[in-house]
Amino acid sequence: MSEMRRVTAIRNGTVIDHIPAGYALQVIRMLRMDMNISTPVSLVMNVPSDKIGRKDVLKIEDRELNQEELDRLAIIAPAASIAIIRNHVVSGKLKVELSGELINIASCSFSNCITKADREPLPQRMKVVNQEPLEIRCYYCGKGQSLEELIENII
Amino acid sequence: MGDLVTMDDLSNDEITQILDEAERLIPVAEGRVTLPLLQGKVLANMFFENSTRTRMSFETAMKRLGGEVLNFSSIGTSVSKGETLYDTMQMIDGYADIAVIRHPRQGAAQYSADSVNIPILNAGDGSGNHPTQTMLDLFTIRQSQNKIENLRVVLVGDLRYGRTVHSLSHALTRFGASLILVSPPSLRMPSEIVSDLRNSGCEILETENFKDQLDSADVIYMTRIQKERFPDDDEYSKVAGIFKLSSNDLTDVKENLIVMHPLPRVDEIDSSVDKTRHSKYFQQAFNGVPTRMALLCRSLGIDVPKKVK
Numbered sequence: 093m094s095e096m097r098r099v100t101a102i103r104n105g106t107v108i109d110h111i112p113a114g115y116a117l118q119v120i121r122m123l124r125m126d127m128n129i130s131t132p133v134s135l136v137m138n139v140p141s142d143k144i145g146r147k148d149v150l151k152i153e154d155r156e157l158n159q160e161e162l163d164r165l166a167i168i169a170p171a172a173s174i175a176i177i178r179n180h181v182v183s184g185k186l187k188v189e190l191s192g193e194l195i196n197i198a199s200c201s202f203s204n205c206i207t208k209a210d211r212e213p214l215p216q217r218m219k220v221v222n223q224e225p226l227e228i229r230c231y232y233c234g235k236g237q238s239l240e241e242l243i244e245n246i247i
Numbered sequence: 248m249g250d251l252v253t254m255d256d257l258s259n260d261e262i263t264q265i266l267d268e269a270e271r272l273i274p275v276a277e278g279r280v281t282l283p284l285l286q287g288k289v290l291a292n293m294f295f296e297n298s299t300r301t302r303m304s305f306e307t308a309m310k311r312l313g314g315e316v317l318n319f320s321s322i323g324t325s326v327s328k329g330e331t332l333y334d335t336m337q338m339i340d341g342y343a344d345i346a347v348i349r350h351p352r353q354g355a356a357q358y359s360a361d362s363v364n365i366p367i368l369n370a371g372d373g374s375g376n377h378p379t380q381t382m383l384d385l386f387t388i389r390q391s392q393n394k395i396e397n398l399r400v401v402l403v404g405d406l407r408y409g410r411t412v413h414s415l416s417h418a419l420t421r422f423g424a425s426l427i428l429v430s431p432p433s434l435r436m437p438s439e440i441v442s443d444l445r446n447s448g449c450e451i452l453e454t455e456n457f458k459d460q461l462d463s464a465d466v467i468y469m470t471r472i473q474k475e476r477f478p479d480d481d482e483y484s485k486v487a488g489i490f491k492l493s494s495n496d497l498t499d500v501k502e503n504l505i506v507m508h509p510l511p512r513v514d515e516i517d518s519s520v521d522k523t524r525h526s527k528y529f530q531q532a533f534n535g536v537p538t539r540m541a542l543l544c545r546s547l548g549i550d551v552p553k554k555v556k
């Protein structure tokens with residue numbers, strides 16, 4: 093636990109541990125916290141980890157993330173472990189889960205996809221075709237989406 | 248439920264059953280037998296991109312079975328005024344019992360199928376799927392080979408953008424085909440499709456050398472190489488000349504070899520091939536009618552009688 097103390101412990105909020113090194117900022121984007129952060133967020137990058145070599149850690153104060161929000165992280169931080177902190181004490185632990193479908197997480201990278209048409213009232217849907225290695229395709233056009241493309245196209 | 252968006256919507260057994268039904272419907276498709284199975288039903292042909300042949304093929308199929316057809320074209324209509332596909336499809340949901348859709352954008356057929364209650368038949372979306380074409384291709388292959396299993400099929404031409412070859416490769420793979428993919432480097436089959444096919448156990452050879460592959464083939468499937476795909480005319484004519492079939496190339500081929508083409512052709516098949524016993528592309532065009540008849544019946548939940556006369 094010593095590396096967790098590189099940043100001051102938080103009183104209330106959420107700690108996301110075991111994010112692959114270098115992806116903390118993407119996690120913030122995926123949680124849609126880059127636009128409207130109203131609470132302090134501290135970020136530790138590139139610390140040694142027994143589990144995944146090097147990792148990033150995020151501490152979000154005064155906000156408890158729910159399972160649905162956390163599942164958004166599955167494509168980039170499948171091994172993340174999450175602790176909900178209340179009054180300095182871990183009150184709950186969560187894991188991210190990669191479901192069979194990603195709804196409104198990222199848009200399709202293919203320019204001729206129907207999802208690129210103007211004003212169509214459709215959700216962005218991706219199918220998880222394979223978990224290991226990760227293989228994700230657009231539900232509509234069927235084009236494979238690389239991790240880089242998914243991150244690039246986070247909604 | 249009765250949608251046909253990709254070939255994945257049909258099991259191998261269903262494919263075989265539909266091909267059997269299509270075969271029984273040939274006399275009806277030829278106009279020799281009257282069989283008003285779809286009387287009182289209305290088909291909407293929703294063509295957001297021109298394809299006269301496909302549209303007419305569906306129209307004939309529907310009318311031969313006693314049904315009615317509404318033809319929609321996006322030119323000069325509310326679509327050109329900016330109506331969404333969703334809204335257009337809501338309208339047609341109320342007018343017709345089944346709709347055929349052709350659309351320039353990939354995924355448009357799936358989206359339409361999700362948006363309405365009536366069954367949707369995909370007649371081509373972008374460079375995506377074209378399953379009714381695949382079914383008529385399979386029908387043509389079975390008609391002359393008496394089977395669709397374990398064939399050696401050479402696909403030639405534009406394998407990158409040609410949706411017919413994408414759908415057909417997937418389907419043939421399910422029946423144990425080995426595929427020889429012949430194309431210029433810039434028009435190779437998309438790598439995700441090739442890896443899909445390999446993962447499902449298909450033996451694949453990718454090559455630019457066309458003529459070497461002819462003698463062992465059961466089926467040669469030619470496609471058009473479009474001029475627009477090339478930066479200049481020189482590049483185009485270099486390529487177009489190489490992937491051209493003439494009757495001289497067919498002297499040492501297998502007895503059962505058939506030459507197919509989704510049409511229209513430009514000059515990739517010389518007219519000297521037309522007269523050989525190997526040419527099947529005109530037959531293939533006709534086969535669209537009985538095949539689409541069987542598919543319309545399937546989607547509308549109408550049984551094709553065991554004996555048609």
Ligand SMILES: [Zn+2]
Pocket residue numbers: 200201202205206207230231232233234235354
């Ligand atoms: Zn797409």
